[in-house]
Every structure is written in C-alpha cells, then in structure tokens.
Amino acid sequence: MRHAVIMAGGSGTRLWPLSRGDRPKQLLDVVAGADGAPHSLLAEAWERLRAVLPADTIWVCTAARYADQVRAALPELRTDRLVLEPVARDTANAVGLTAALVADVDPDAELAVVSADHVIRPVERFADALRTAYDALATRPRSLVTLGIRPTAPATGFGYVQRGAPTDRPGVAEAASFREKPDRATAEEYLASGRYLWNSGMFVWRARTVLDALADHLPASAEGLARIVAAPAGPARDAVLAEVFPGLSKISVDYAVLEPAATEPGRVLVVDFDVDWLDVGSWPALAHTLDDDGAGNAVRGPAVVLDGAGNIVLSDDPEHLVALVGVRDSVVVHTADVTMVCPVADAERVKQLLGAVQERY
Ligand code: GDD
Ligand code: MG
Numbered sequence: 001m002r003h004a005v006i007m008a009g010g011s012g013t014r015l016w017p018l019s020r021g022d023r024p025k026q027l028l029d030v031v032a033g034a035d036g037a038p039h040s041l042l043a044e045a046w047e048r049l050r051a052v053l054p055a056d057t058i059w060v061c062t063a064a065r066y067a068d069q070v071r072a073a074l075p076e077l078r079t080d081r082l083v084l085e086p087v088a089r090d091t092a093n094a095v096g097l098t099a100a101l102v103a104d105v106d107p108d109a110e111l112a113v114v115s116a117d118h119v120i121r122p123v124e125r126f127a128d129a130l131r132t133a134y135d136a137l138a139t140r141p142r143s144l145v146t147l148g149i150r151p152t153a154p155a156t157g158f159g160y161v162q163r164g165a166p167t168d169r170p171g172v173a174e175a176a177s178f179r180e181k182p183d184r185a186t187a188e189e190y191l192a193s194g195r196y197l198w199n200s201g202m203f204v205w206r207a208r209t210v211l212d213a214l215a216d217h218l219p220a221s222a223e224g225l226a227r228i229v230a231a232p233a234g235p236a237r238d239a240v241l242a243e244v245f246p247g248l249s250k251i252s253v254d255y256a257v258l259e260p261a262a263t264e265p266g267r268v269l270v271v272d273f274d275v276d277w278l279d280v281g282s283w284p285a286l287a288h289t290l291d292d293d294g295a296g297n298a299v300r301g302p303a304v305v306l307d308g309a310g311n312i313v314l315s316d317d318p319e320h321l322v323a324l325v326g327v328r329d330s331v332v333v334h335t336a337d338v339t340m341v342c343p344v345a346d347a348e349r350v351k352q353l354l355g356a357v358q359e360r361y
Contacts, residue, residue, distance in 0.1 A: 002134055003109045003207070004052075005059040005098045006045045008070060008116035009088055013351045014282040017338035018316065025280060026116035027069045031289055041280060042116045043073050049114065051127040056081070061098045063088055086241060089248045092256035093221055095203075096214050097245070100229040103207040110137055111210070113203045113253075119278040119289060129171075129273045133204035136172050136269055144213065144261050145204040146175070147273035148197030154187035157281060157348075159199030159254045161262075161270045162190075171272045178262035180254040199254065200273055210257065218256045221248045283331045283347040287312045301334075310344060 012025030019025040026042045033039035034047070042060075049058050055076040061083040062070050071077065083098050095113055102109045112130060120126050133145045148161045164176030178199070182190065190196040203210075215222035224244045231237040262268040280286050287298035290312065297305045301315035303322045310329040315322045322334050329344045342350065 001057065001106055001109055002053060002112070003057045003059060003102050003106065004049050004112035004114060005061050005083070005095070005102070006042065006049070006114055006116050007091055007094055008042050008045075008060055008062040009066070009085055009094055010117065011088070012117070012281075013354050014348065015280075015286060016350055016354045017335045017340050018286075018314065018333060022065065023069065024066070025286075027066065027073060030280070030286065031119060040073050041118065042070065045114055045116045045118065046074050046076070048120060048123055048126050049112075049130075050076075051123050052130050059083060059098055059102065061085065061094045085245060087246050088250070089245060090250045091253040092214065092218055092251045093225070093245070093248045095210060095253045095257075096218075096221055096225045097228065097241075099207040099210045100225045103211065104229050104233075107208065109207045110134055111205060111207045113205075115201045115279070117280050118200075119276075119280060121276045125275045126273075129271050129275070130202075130204070132169070132171055133271045136167070136169055136271065137204065137206060139168070140266075140269065141206060142209055142267070143205065143269045144209065144258065144267060145172075145269045145271060146178075146258065147200045147202045147204075148270040149200050149273050149275070149277050151191055151196060151198045154184060154191045155198070156181055156184055156187050158279070159201070159258065160187070160190050160196045161199050161268070162196050163270060165266075167269065173270050173272075174266050175262050175268035175270045178254075178258045178268060180252070180259055197270060197272075199258070200277060201254075201279070202273075203253075203258075210253075213257045213261055217260045218249075218251065221256075224248050283312050283333075283350065284344060290314065312344065 008026050012019035015025045027040050029038040029040055031044055056078050059081045060070055064084040064086055067084055102111055129147050136145050159180040161178050162176040164174040166173050227244055228241050231240040278285055278288055290298040290300045293299045296309035297311040299313045303313040305311055306325040308324050308327040312331045313322050315334040320334055322332055331342050333340045
C-alpha cells in the first residue's frame with residue numbers, strides 16, 4: 001500500500017527569533033490556508049498529501065516535545081501514525097525509524113517522504129509528480145526516487161541530482177550522481193551545465209528498500225532501528241527507543257543514503273517536479289510569504305518603512321510598531337522577547353548568531 005511520512009522534527013534555527021526551539025518554523029502560522037486564514041507549513045504539507053492519500057496512511061515523524069503542537073495542527077492524524085523521536089538524530093534516522101515502523105505494519109509498503117517546510121503551488125502538479133514517483137516503483141521496485149526541481153540559482157543549501165539516462169516513463173530519469181550541499185563554485189558549475197536538478201528533499205521508495213540502503217551505508221543505525229521495532233509496540237518499544245535512538249549518529253538521509261546509493265548505476269531515479277517551490281529555510285525565503293508594502297519591502301505586522309527598499313520587516317506583536325527610515329536590504333524581526341537585525345546578505349548567519357546568543361543567555 002502507499003504510505004507517506006512528513007518529516008517535521010527540524011528546529012528551523014535560521015528563522016530565529018520567530019522560529020524557536022519550542023515552536024519551530026514548521027509549526028508557525030506563516031502561510032495563508034485555503035480559507036485565507038493563516039496556518040502552518042506542516043498543515044499545508046498534510047493537505048498536499050491528502051490530495052493523493054487517505055488520512056490513515058499519512059505518518060508524521062517529529063521530536064517528542066512537539067507532539068502536542070503537531071496533534072493540534074493536524075486533527076486528522078491517527079495517534080498510531082505519529083512517530084516521536086526522543087532526541088533529534090537528523091533525517092537518516094527519522095526516515096529509518098518511520099520506515100521500520102511502517103514496514104512492521106505493512107511489509108510491502110511504498111513510502112513517500114516529504115518535508116514540512118515547503119510552500120508548493122499548484123497542489124495538482126505536486127499530486128501528479130508524487131503519483132509518477134509511486135508508479136515508477138511498479139517496474140523498478142528497488143529504486144530510490146527523488147523529486148527534482150529545475151534550479152534557478154547556485155544555491156549551496158540544497159542537494160543536486162544529475163539527470164542521467166531516460167527511463168521508459170515520461171518525466172522519470174536515472175540519476176547519474178547526487179551531491180548534497182556543494183560549495184559555491186561547484187553549485188555554479190552544476191547550474192551552468194544544465195544537467196542538474198535540485199533535490200526537493202522529497203523521496204519515494206519501498207520502506208524495505210530504504211532500510212536495506214541504511215543497512216548498506218549506515219549499518220549501526222540499521223541495527224539500532226531493527227532492535228527498536230523488534231520490541232512489541234507500546235511501553236516496551238518506547239523503552240528500547242529511548243535507550244537506543246540517542247546513540248545513533250546524527251546525519252541526514254541525503255548524505256547517508258542518496259549520495260552513496262547514486263554511485264550504483266540506475267539505483268536512484270529522479271522525477272521532474274515542475275512546480276513553484278519554496279524551501280522556507282531562511283529570512284529571504286520566508287519573505288516570499290509576507291506582504292509587499294508597495295515600495296519593495298516584505299512586511300508582516302505593524303511596520304512602516306520610509307525611503308528604504310529590499311527590507312524584510314516583521315513584528316509579531318500587533319501593539320508593537322517597527323519603523324525604519326533610510327534603511328535598505330535589512331532584516332528586522334521583533335518578537336516579545338527578542339529583536340533581531342541583520343543585513344539580508346547575512347541571513348544565513350542567523351544560525352551562528354543564535355549559537356552566540358545561547359552561549360551568553
Ligand atoms: N523528524 C525529524 N527529525 N525531522 C527532521 C529532522 C529530525 O531530526 N531534521 C530535519 N527534519 C525535517 C525538517 O523539519 C524538514 O521538514 C525536513 O526534515 C528537511 O530538513 P532540513 O533541515 O530543512 O533539510 P535541508 O533543507 O537542509 O535539506 C534537505 O532539503 C533540501 C530541499 O528543501 C535536503 O534533502 C536537500 O538535499 C534538499 O535540497
Ligand atoms: Mg529545508
């Protein structure tokens with residue numbers, strides 16, 4: 001059967017101070033829902049999957065401390081489809097844990113893995129690409145399928161998939177190579193060559209296939225995960241999870257599985273994913289979801305900019321006005337307990353700033 005999991009355990013540190021340890025970006029109400037009211041990126045990811053799958057086949061994997069917020073955001077989520085990690089061990093282990101649990105209830109399950117931090121339009125094209133990816137498993141069941149986006153910039157925060165030989169299915173090619181987060185010069189080369197797609201961070205594979213790939217490339221994790229699901233569901237399994245999971249090494253599925261697997265000819269496939277796509281990872285990306293003030297500033301909440309453009313200005317307190325004059329290309333974010341200011345060009349360094357703040361406070 002077809003299942004899917006939303007990876008929703010990231011901490012979103014580059015969107016500090018809006019995104020916090022106890023309320024990360026995927027749980028913030030930053031996008032307008034179908035009814036116009038703001039809702040979370042997680043709720044949006046759920047609705048996208050519901051265009052393709054029934055609610056009881058959709059799983060969510062997140063940190064135990066976000067459990068209540070996730071349940072509140074997703075009233076349709078079944079209790080036994082919520083996978084809770086005691087600590088974050090990155091996506092290789094989050095995907096592996098979910099795949100092991102899915103395979104435990106449905107050994108032949110096909111599992112889509114999607115991110116919780118994306119804005120994707122239109123939903124119909126997402127649904128088509130996802131169906132194409134599931135369908136590709138019918139003839140190539142051992143494949144690791146990724147959805148690939150046409151790159152528009154030499155971004156260094158994404159994975160790159162090199163399109164190789166076509167397959168017999170339209171829109172599906174073999175991946176000739178996979179490279180996670182290349183340096184700037186390499187990213188520029190990839191972009192110029194026209195042969196690479198951005199890895200959207202969304203994958204489709206059989207649950208068993210990704211567990212086999214983990215056994216090949218990250219055997220300690222594969223063994224740990226097997227121990228966890230060997231225990232009967234309930235308190236016994238929770239106890240093994242609490243004991244074993246923190247000991248797994250922190251690594252993303254892109255580095256741990258996709259990069260090495262793509263060196264095997266024909267093992268990784270890439271589906272053309274032709275949508276408007278935004279990874280809401282940093283302030284300039286989030287700015288696309290804010291309003292334009294008519295003078296080229298992205299704003300939310302009470303904000304006034306005089307003689308300035310290219311700013312991203314957000315006040316999350318309706319009673320607190322942020323006012324700028326003569327300021328250009330800056331990020332100004334006001335929350336109840338923190339005000340953060342940085343040049344747009346330094347937006348990637350917010351993570352570093354948060355590190356420095358945490359050392360002092
Ligand atoms: N459950 C769980 N546990 N989820 C996690 C964890 C974890 O430890 N760490 C991250 N996630 C979730 C995030 O919430 C997000 O939805 C998704 O997994 C991807 O994590 P990011 O941290 O946002 O990854 P990235 O953006 O740096 O890179 C990935 O996505 C890019 C496209 O958005 C990679 O797959 C890249 O190759 C890809 O280009
Ligand atoms: Mg991301």
